[in-house]
Amino acid sequence: MSSAAGDTLLAARGEIRELGAHVVAACFNRAGTRAAFALGDGSVHLAASNVASPGAGEWQRVDVHDGAAMALSPDVTADGFCSAGDDGALRRISATGAVATLFSSGGKWIEHVSSFAEPRGGLLACAVGKLVHLFDATGARLKSLAHPSTVTGLAFDARGKRIAASHYNGASLWFATSKSENPRVLEWKGSHIGVAIHPAVEAVVTAMQENALHGWRLSDGQHMRMTGYPAKTESMGFTRSGKWLASSGADSIVLWPFFGGGPMGKPPVEIAQIEAILCTRVACHPRDELVAAGYANGVVLMAQIATQRVVVLTEGGASPVSALAWSPDGARLMFGTEAGLAAVVDLSARSQAHAEAEPRT
């Protein structure tokens, strides 16, 4: 693994902060102009994505939750965010830090938030215990979807037509806006702890308590078993093309092929291995077949799937990477750690030229 560039890259192109609490989640807004970090002390920190812009060094702290933040997603609007906490509140945060409450569960934890945007509006979803509440772009509640046990993961499909929720003994796939009261139930015995939908909606994949992934091919219900992980998969996602499913839970990025008949009967490809150090977060690039990954020792790197070439962004401290996200245009990457380190890195070509032209001291 090449690591020569190491922290120099982060120093030259990034903004780094010590925020002082567990970074629970991180994402960019849809316009890609702002980056938000949600923390275990209930705060959300807003940063400019363009680290070279004037005033980019000034991050804004917004106290959003009384307790810990548990989930964060971009809002359906271009520039805002949505966060949820163990105070039972679902709140909207504007790009300038104004906070408005969308929904309150009366104290029950809200552990998952997801959103889908379209030109005419969009959908917001949050999970409270066994229920998934769906809201329209104005924040009006459309409906509540009931599940047999607590919902452990939420995902909209690429067109916002369907929403998947993972729970005990499988996942439920709902048509988000139809009147239909019944989901398609994807069954597999055990505790499912996270969910992802293939970009062309060919398959739904869940992570399981038993250090494995399980998938269902939607055309015929064919089961897909993906096993061999030394630890639970806490983070996974498909590449833009849908050819690969990237996942955490091993000491490398584990990639399952969703082509050529896979993943059934095909071994996964493992890239960016760091011997005996668990990969804790993965994030697929929104355009290219490239995966960013964070590790339990704080290392953050990018790996190109075809060439397996690895670029290390930071050698890290000792704290596990707990949040990782790309900007919608794929030019910027943000990450956070359990110890509270947070960073936004500009990887655009323009910034590269800028960084290289600058004399190093």
Place this chain on the structure above:
Amino acid sequence: MSELLVPVTVLTGFLGAGKTTLLNRILTEQHGSRYAVVINEFGELGVDNDLVVDADEEVFEMNNGCICCTVRGDLIRIINGLMKRAKKFDGIIVETTGLANPAPVAQTFFVDEGVRARARLDAIVTVADAANLPARLADSAEASAQIAFADIIILNKLDLVTPDAADAVEARIRAINPLARIVRATRADVPVETLLHQNAFDLARILEMAPAFLEHDDHGHTEGVYSASFEVARPIDMQKFQQWIGTLLQEKGSDLLRTKGILHIAGEARRFAFQAVHMMADGDFLETEAAPGEKSRLVFIGRDLNRPQLRRGFEACQVAA
């Protein structure tokens, strides 16, 4: 190492035994510690505490070949969630519903790596109503399980029974669980410091229970949940023991609620401590050395215990005479 892990106390007991009274006391008393409390019914507690977490006891079966390996998935989620909080706390108390079997809670701490890395099971505390326990034991398997799993039993509401009746209930408890510490109380007035931070699941603590291993073995008892204790004089062959206990837990694990042992292993000066919750076992060498000629001891708490068979099995683990 274990000091870095947040201690988790599991509080069980039948409805009306005094569990809520005890919880309220723990939360309102000035003891200088902060506890997160995981409960089933919101509003049941008379305190407004930002560390009270609402849970639905959600049990699932692990897909790992164990027929009785049920786990509380909600607890895995909640413990991981609580650990993200910036405002730290000194411990977690998990209340179970009156009818709950404590096994899934205990097994959760053996099964999930994330939980093991952050928290440790400190003790299972069972609140029992001195007046009603005999009736509960007669009509419910869960009541026996709650007594069997307990590390500490609070024999509550003693003001409602005669001293003789209290002694009889205590003897009944001892027949099921000879290893638990019994604390007598009225209105759950037990000092909090005697319940929390007990390290009851620490293997080294098993040593302290050693004298109790053989005291209350109720040989006549063959119904419901009871205990069977054994001791052998010659040193234990580690390989034979591992093989025997492994097979035994695999085959009889659903009937063996808890198993604890202190072994003198051949060729090893240090004592070996062993414990299991159903099929989930944990064992390690202790820092202390066994006295010369010290016997190895093993206690089973469970149902349908075949004493002669267990005795022969344990005896066969000794090195050749």
